[in-house]
C-alpha cells in the first residue's frame with residue numbers, strides 16, 4: 001500500500017518539479033539569465049496566470065484578493081464551507097532558486113489535483129494561497145500580502161509607513177499596486193474571517209542540511225525560531241601599528257575576535273537542542289587601515305532557537321562572556337538590542353497529524369525540527385492553527401540557483417500531505433459530530 005502510494009507520488013513529484021523549473025525562467029522571471037520574481041513585476045504576473053490555469057485544471061475556482069494574493073479554492077461537500085489553507089510564496093529573491101516558496105504552492109496543487117481526479121470531497125474546502133511578497137525582494141518590507149490575509153497589516157505597519165516605500169527603480173508600493181488596480185489602504189480587505197479558515201499548512205524546502213544529513217525526505221516543523229539580534233560596539237584605542245607596544249594596546253578587533261569565538265562556542269554547546277544557532281554576520285573595524293591598531297569595532301549577533309527560553313539562556317551566556325572579555329581587555333562595550341521576535345510554534349494537534357502522515361508514508365517516525373528561517377506560516381499562525389512540512393533540499397542550499405530537490409522527495413511530500421488532509425478530515429468530523437460529509 002505504502003509502496004503504491006509512493007510510486008504514484010513520484011509521478012506527481014516529477015510534474016511538480018518540472019512546473020517549478022518552467023517557472024524559473026522568462027516570462028516567469030524578470031531577468032533572462034537568472035530567476036528574479038519580485039512582487040507585482042511582469043514575471044510575477046505571468047506566474048499568477050500560469051498557476052491560475054493549473055488550479056482550474058485541478059478543479060479549483062481562482063481569484064486574486066485585495067492584496068494580489070492568488071487564491072485557488074476546491075469546494076467542500078457543502079458550499080461556503082470553511083477552508084483548510086495551503087500556501088507559500090510566489091516571489092523570489094534576485095538570482096534565487098526555483099523551489100523556495102514555489103514548491104509549497106505547486107505541491108499543494110498536486111494534492112488537490114489528486115482529490116479532483118478521484119472526485120474526493122471533504123466537509124471543508126481546500127484553498128491554496130500564493131503569497132506575493134514573503135521575500136521582500138522588491139520593497140524594503142516583507143509579507144505585506146500575508147499580513148493582509150491574516151488581518152494584521154495595519155497592526156504591524158500603518159499604510160502611511162509602507163505606501164511610499166520604493167523599489168530600486170523608484171516605483172512605490174502604491175504605484176505598483178495601482179498598476180494592478182489595487183491600493184495600499186484597500187489591501188486590508190484581503191483579511192480572512194477567523195471562522196472561514198480551519199488551519200494553515202505550508203510545505204517548504206528545508207533550507208538547511210539536517211534532512212539530507214539524516215537521509216530523510218521529509219521533516220515536520222515544530223515551530224519557527226525565536227530571533228534576537230544585537231549590535232555590539234567596541235571602543236578600544238587606535239594607535240600606530242609600528243610604535244604601540246603590544247602590552248599597551250587596547251585592540252578592539254582582537255577583543256572582537258575572542259568574542260566571535262565565544263559566541264560560536266556557546267552556540268555549539270547548545271547542540272542540536274531546540275535549533276539553537278548563533279551568528280556574527282557582519283563586522284566592521286575603524287579606522288580599518290593597515291598600519292593602525294583598530295580602535296573601534298561594530299559587529300552583529302543573530303541568535304535563534306525554537307523556544308524563547310533556550311534562545312535567551314544562550315543570549316545571556318553570550319552577553320556575559322562578551323562583558324568579561326571586554327573588561328579583561330580594557331575595552332568599552334555597548335550592547336544595542338536590534339530585534340526580538342517571538343517564536344511561532346506549530347499547532348500541536350496539526351503537528352501530531354502531520355507526524356502520523358509522514359510516518360505512514362515513509363514508514364519511520366517523523367523527524368521533528370525547528371525552522372530557523374522565517375516563513376509566511378509565522379504570520380498565518382496569527383490567523384489560524386499552523387503546521388509546516390519540510391522537504392529535503394540538496395546541501396541545504398537556498399536563495400541560490402543551485403537550489404535542488406529530488407522529484408521522489410516531492411512525490412512523498414504530496415503523498416504525505418494527501419494523507420494529512422484525510423487525517424485532518426477524520427479529526428474534523430469527530431469534532432464536528434459528523435455532519436453532511
Ligand SMILES: [Zn+2]
Nearest residue numbers: 089100101134
Ligand atoms: Zn521561502
